[in-house]
Amino acid sequence: xxxxxxxxxxxxxxxxxxxxxxxxxxxxxxxxxxxxxxxxxxxxxxxxxxxxxxxxxxxxxxxxxxxxxxxxxxxxxxxxxxxxxxxxxxxxxxxxxxxxxxxxxxxxxxxxxxxxxxxxxxxxxxxxxxxxxxxxxxxxxxxxxxxxxxxxxxxxxxxxxxxxxxxxxxxxxxxxxxxxxxxxxxxxxxxxxxxxxxxxxxxxxxxxxxxxxxxxxxxxxxxxxxxxxxxxxxxxxxxxxxxxxxxxxxxxxxxxxxxxxxxxxxxxxxxxxxxx
Numbered sequence: 001x002x003x004x005x006x007x008x009x010x011x012x013x014x015x016x017x018x019x020x021x022x023x024x025x026x027x028x029x030x031x032x033x034x035x036x037x038x039x040x041x042x043x044x045x046x047x048x049x050x051x052x053x054x055x056x057x058x059x060x061x062x063x064x065x066x067x068x069x070x071x072x073x074x075x076x077x078x079x080x081x082x083x084x085x086x087x088x089x090x091x092x093x094x095x096x097x098x099x100x101x102x103x104x105x106x107x108x109x110x111x112x113x114x115x116x117x118x119x120x121x122x123x124x125x126x127x128x129x130x131x132x133x134x135x136x137x138x139x140x141x142x143x144x145x146x147x148x149x150x151x152x153x154x155x156x157x158x159x160x161x162x163x164x165x166x167x168x169x170x171x172x173x174x175x176x177x178x179x180x181x182x183x184x185x186x187x188x189x190x191x192x193x194x195x196x197x198x199x200x201x202x203x204x205x206x207x208x209x210x211x212x213x214x215x216x217x218x219x220x221x222x223x224x225x226x227x228x229x230x231x232x233x234x235x236x237x238x239x240x241x242x243x244x245x246x247x248x249x250x251x252x253x254x255x256x257x258x259x260x261x262x263x264x265x266x267x268x269x270x271x272x273x274x275x276x
Contacts, residue, residue, distance in 0.1 A: 011053070029053055044068065051217050059176040060211055064221075066174050067207050070167055071222065073229025080105030080226060081233050088234025089245045101230035102223055108144055108151065110201055112222045116215035118152040118205030125182045131193050152202035153194060160187075160197040168203045177210025 013030075014023035026033040029049055037046055044064045048056040056064065074081050083104030087097040105111045121133045138147040149155045154164075168187065172180035183190075183198075183206050191197050208218035237245055 063174045068225045071225040084230035084234040085237045088238040089242045097234045112219040114151045114201045118202050122179045122209045153196040154199045164200050175210045179206040179209040
């Protein structure tokens with residue numbers, strides 16, 4: 001009879017001889033953490049092992065490391081970073097800042113869910129099936145709201161991004177897989193077909209496919225690897241103070257049936273705060 005208080009896990013195993021609250025040895029997917037992983041594994045070896053259950057090849061570990069460099073700081077234009085900065089400048093606890101970043105980066109617009117959509121494009125590395133999969137992505141039945149854009153494409157631009165192009169070529173050079181190299185060769189034809197340049201999310205999706213990860217595994221890694229930048233920018237804005245943080249009040253235009261509430265006078269609020 002199984003013990004109802006025992007957690008079943010194929011990932012983690014502990015050995016304990018005398019103190020059931022402190023293990024003598026810990027094993028992750030069969031590898032001794034203290035005696036095998038710490039001396040021999042890199043952070044990216046361990047991360048890949050933990051998420052996928054498989055030991056990465058040297059090429060996979062290197063590619064994951066390079067992807068982590070790209071994802072570490074999405075930049076201040078990114079919605080997840082902006083969410084973190086808003087939390088930071090509001091003096092929210094550190095955990096709340098990271099939760100805000102996770103929420104902002106999880107969705108269908110340049111977020112983790114979009115990465116999962118884009119990964120399906122590479123099921124068959126031929127131009128026609130790829131384009132058909134992109135066109136049918138909005139028809140996928142899901143609990144998420146209907147898509148209002150082509151996942152993996154920059155709907156606000158007609159010119160390819162130099163940064164995206166550079167990242168694609170650089171990452172492809174580190175990969176032993178076929179998706180990134182295929183995308184390098186076919187990117188221009190894909191962009192001409194849709195009349196839109198690919199976004200960075202398509203490149204990231206190709207990386208995850210070359211790493212032999214599932215959509216679920218990719219979403220977790222995507223969210224985790226972006227947190228350093230969110231934390232850094234949140235701390236910076238907190239130190240600068242909310243008086244220097246933009247409110248964008250003059251860029252908001254209300255459209256609706258009811259009368260909009262008047263926006264507060266920010267200068268008056270600041271003056272009252274200082275005087276108090």
